[in-house]
Amino acid sequence: MLQPPVLSARLERWLRKKSQQESTFGQKETDLMFPSKFPDMATTIFTKMTSMANEYKAVNVSQGFPDFGPPQELIDHIALQLRKHHHQYAPMPGLPALRSAIAELHHRTRGELIDPDSEITITAGATQGLFAAIAALVRDGDEVIVLAPAYDSYAPAAQLMGARVKEIHLNDDFSLPIEQLQQNISHHTRLIIVNNPHNPSGACLSHDELMQLQALSMQHKQLWFLFDEVYQHLVFDGRTHHSALMYPELRKKSACVFSFGKSLNATGWKVGYIVAHEYYTREIRKIHQYEVFAVNSFLQSALADFLPVFSPSAIAAQIQSGRDLLQNLMGSSRFIPLPARGGYFQLYDYSQISDESDMAFTERLVREQGVATIPVSAFYQKPPKNQYLIRICFAKKPETLQLAAERLKNL
DSSP states (O other): OOOOOOOOHHHHHHHHHHHHHTTSOOHHHHTTOOOOSSTTOOSOHHHHHHHHHHHTTOEEOSSSOOSSOOOHHHHHHHHHHHHTTOOSOOOTTOOHHHHHHHHHHHHHHHOOOOOTTTSEEEESSHHHHHHHHHHHHOOTTOEEEEEESOOTTHHHHHHHTTOEEEEEEOOTTSOOOHHHHHHHOOTTEEEEEEESSOTTTOOOOOHHHHHHHHHHHHHOTTOEEEEEOTTTTOBOTTOOOOOGGGSHHHHHTEEEEEEHHHHTTOGGGOOEEEEEOHHHHHHHHHHHHHHTSOOOHHHHHHHHHHGGGOOHHHHHHHHHHHHHHHHHHTTTSSOEEOOOOBSSEEEEEOTTTOOSOHHHHHHHIIIIIOEEOEEGGGGOSSOOTTOOEEEEEOOSOHHHHHHHHHHHTTO
16 A cells, blocks of 8 residues: 655644644634535445554455456556557547447357447446436436445435435345335336345346346336446356346346446456447436546556456456355354355354444454454445344455454454
């Protein structure tokens, strides 16, 4: 990790003075405040747990990022593109070569046919893509259904557009609650957000579940879907990823968001893409051009060169080895593993260890055991009662997982 630069003595003194002055807000400072759009929103749990991990020098298996890098061949392509002086703006929708390479990748891996010019937009990571897709579609007064537990950016993006977010809990095994979905769709329901493979549970949607969603899309004219498929290549034990793009009627009314960061062990690059119907893509690009305009050019060029030789199965095997190792290491512990069929994460039930809330339990794990994890309640607006689950990221080096498991097995 990079160390912060050494500050000058004058700047250090000014910062100390400023900190003392800001310990309480006086009338002068209050006059400068304006109404918050998110008055009840605090720092995300991911930032909080990573900060605690740094403070207590804990093993950080909380946030979803690997502690190893992308394939060396991709790094070599980046170095080459930097030497070629790809330093200026890329086209707003993304480099044509990269969009074509993405279309070829989807055809090679799943037989999907995608128009690179009219259906693919390169984004500054998946989160930006999710926001653009939501902003393009959702209007004031619309309803957006979020299936919880859910990634924490879905609801705020919809709320910023003036939508009312309706949280529906997944079944206990994290499968889709189809009957409950049907009961909660009204003429105000504009969008359902679906994460597959699922974070935090690692559940993967079945063919039957996608068919049921397709039926809903055909039944309700006003209804659209947003699929967060950032873990598309990370499915385990010989499973097949069932993408919404494989279901023709569902695809017509969906946007699918993908991430190179998750697929290539490079989450800090913040490069992803959206695949959507031509009409939806036009609207997404209207948001995209004023949100970020374009994504950095040299990474796009390098990815375009690399994707023809990219092996999704190799990345999946690498990440699955972390899951398998973690499960083996934790086998003698009192933590109970839940099935993890895809993605970066393993859920553990700690009810045999403590009846503390998951927030209190995870904070204690950092302070006393030196391991940072994530409480699953953070993925809900209204968490279920009597749920004792924590999330561990297994996209880590073996030595990281070994150290975390050694400390957790002491409980």
